[in-house]
Amino acid sequence: MSTAVLHPETDGHAVGREVMLRADKVTMKFGGLTAVDSVDMTVHNGEIVGLIGPNGAGKTTFFNCLTGMYLPTSGQVTFNGSVLPPKPREVVKAGMARTFQNIRLFPNMTALENVMVGRYCRTSSGAFTSIIHGPKYRAEEIATRERAAELLDFVGLGGEGGHLARNMPYGNQRRLEIARALATDPKLLLLDEPTAGMNPQETKDAEELIFRIRDTGLAIVVIEHDMKFIFNLCDRVLCLVRGKVLIEGTAGEVQSDPRVIEAYIGSPKTKENPDA
Amino acid sequence: MTASATTRQRAYNVERIVGLVGGLIFAVSAFFPWAYGHEALDDMAYFGSPSPLQWFAVVMALALINCLAASLLEPTLNNSTGFLKLLGRISKRFGWIRGARALAIGMLAYAVLAILAVALELNGLVNLEMGAWVALVGAGIAFGSSMMLPTGRAPFLERIPSYPVLEIATIALLLMGMLFASAYALSQEDGGTFLMVLVFIGALAGFAIGSGFGSWVATAGRRHRTVLVSSAFLVAFLFPFTQNGSDANMSIATQVLIFAATAVGLNIVVGLAGLLDLGYIAFLGAGAFTAAVLSESAFATINWHPPFIVVMLLSGCISATLGLIIGSPTLRVSGDYLAIVTLAFGEIFRITMNNLDGSSGPNLVHGSSGIPAIPNLNFFGFDFGQSHVVAGIELGRFANYFFLMLVIMSIIILVFTRLNHSRIGRGWVAIREDERAAEAMGVNVFGLKLLAFAGGAFLAGFAGAVKAHVDVSVVPDQYVFLESAFLLAAIVLGGMGTVMGVLLGATLLKLVPEKLRFMSDYRMLIFGLLMVVMMRFRPEGIIPNQRRALEFHVDDEELVEDVEERLPYEFVEFEEVPA
């Protein structure tokens, strides 16, 4: 039941678009530490949302809650109108895929194979058809291979499919991780610091890639520390500080908010790392 | 070339020449007697007429001389023109020094073994003739000098142009060679001789792998997969015909085959899915007990005797069910727990069987005395207990079971390889590499683990059903933890995730103890040492899966380069291998 319900905080950008993802008071506690503190977030179709915040703000933890890798202490996540169970596999099936802050490819598989693994949840040939090489197996295997090659082309890794993931340059590994996530046919893509460790040229390429992904009709949530990148890219930006949403708004609004600068640079009261 | 490099090159030339001399000495020693007595080994007491074992020494020495000479001549060839230059270019792709090292190690082991065997069999070192000592010196020189030589680049022969006819002929020849070699090795009554034949075969294999010839054959094999597989089975099928109705060897061969088939099944669980199962033998046992209880033995406790096909399927299903029962609660937690639970399960199975004796529990299997007198199988009037004469050669009871096991083995191998190359196989690799990431990418981690576990159990049940009939009786104490450990060792030794590796590992682990009964007291000691050595020098096993090798060598850049270069030859399934 994905009607055009608008979240109270939505700005002009998303008016008339359908809500795809809604996080409702998501809280994650690790013992005494509240890493994510009743965070609300909505993502609409075709939107790019930025998630910023100093180190340790809880951005990655929030992603883990969204994708079912953590079971939130409280709160719930609704995707396209239905509540997501906290199981990564179900989340992927529902249409949400992610990349990792510290790249987590399958290092000893080739680039092509990595992407083919992403197709796992969209294919279904079982043991029997695989053993007898049944028609379903053949058809699916060929389709999987073709789709994976296509995706490698899409992210700019055409022709690199035969390399072992662990032997690829850093920037290409990031692209490969995106291709692998795209292979799951997601409707929403979560990117955790996709340009970390990249040079300016690579960052520009990544930006262009993210726009191209959005143009294929996906919504995207991206965590980044590179403000120029974020404000260029995002329709809307959420700033998280110590687990709480500090401010949410358009890039312009967030950019000019003194509290955001304070959160990063630090005021006399906080001990946040300024090199974030 | 700088001055120092020239000196170094020259210095290595000295070592090459010294190595050549060592090889020559080793070869010449074969024409001298090695022992005084005729009883030792295969009678090495003659001057000028070498025994078969001594001829093997000559073969090894010639191969070594070939390696060292080729590497010595390489610069000269490369500086010449025409045909010689072409020869040089081809020679460059070989790993001559690697091959030489393998041979030299083999030669040294060969000489030491010969000396030990003669001394043991004839009581004392005095029974050794000059020849043996000369051989030892020659091997020592060859070993020392080849170890000092730099190994250089890994060989790369895959792209050498060749003709399909040549490739197929090589495959066929090699397989025939293997048939004769295994028949010859098995026919050796003398333990020392048997061991030396093994060392000889091992040295040649090491030479082939080191020099790069092995990878050429492997590529050829991949290109002509059907030829390779069908001729391998033909060779296995022909094996009983080389035995002249000898039941002793056929019995060993059948046991090896049962063990190997079980090990290949376990390799799905361990090598492909990466699950450490320490109680796998229980699944074999479950299959065997099912078949025993349903057999027409007078001691069978269930009065229902369905056809053997049904029994086999039932055995598989019961094993698989046990697998599901053990697997579903434990596969959710991480690896170490599974190892402990399966270890316990193996013991629980054995103890339970011991207690199903009518006093501690229901009388299902007569407790520790088990079910004896299981009759031979009978397929539509074909009695497995009878000898049959085919083409003038008598095929006894064990040969019949050997053929049956061959069929089962091919089913298990088919399941293994097909699953390995499917969507499911990719899922298993992903789980091994990074379980959390695999899950986050939508791989059904739990389901795939359970599939491997229960599937492996099913195949073990299959093999167990045949084992019950081969062994005639089924006793709980056949299915102890040690057997599980041996199965696992076959995989670790042979190679994780490959069929060839496990076949080799299983054959070695089962066959060698059978042939070396006089050393049975030290069996565990040798076995343990072997494992330690493997873990230290080649943790991925003798013939590993490329990917497994990579997993074991996280920092080995050279290996990565090597594998990448071969990638199109390793992982390609559908497209033709590019020329």
Ligand SMILES: Nc1ncnc2c1ncn2[C@@H]1O[C@H](COP(=O)(O)OP(=O)(O)OP(=O)(O)O)[C@@H](O)[C@H]1O
């Ligand atoms: N599994 C865990 N157990 C305990 N504490 C955790 C766990 N994961 C994260 N934390 C803590 O939660 C807080 C938020 O961590 P998180 O990784 O989400 O920050 P982040 O915003 O992604 O930071 P960065 O920008 O450095 O990636 C940190 O204080 C971290 O130490």
Ligand SMILES: [Mg+2]
């Ligand atoms: Mg983070």
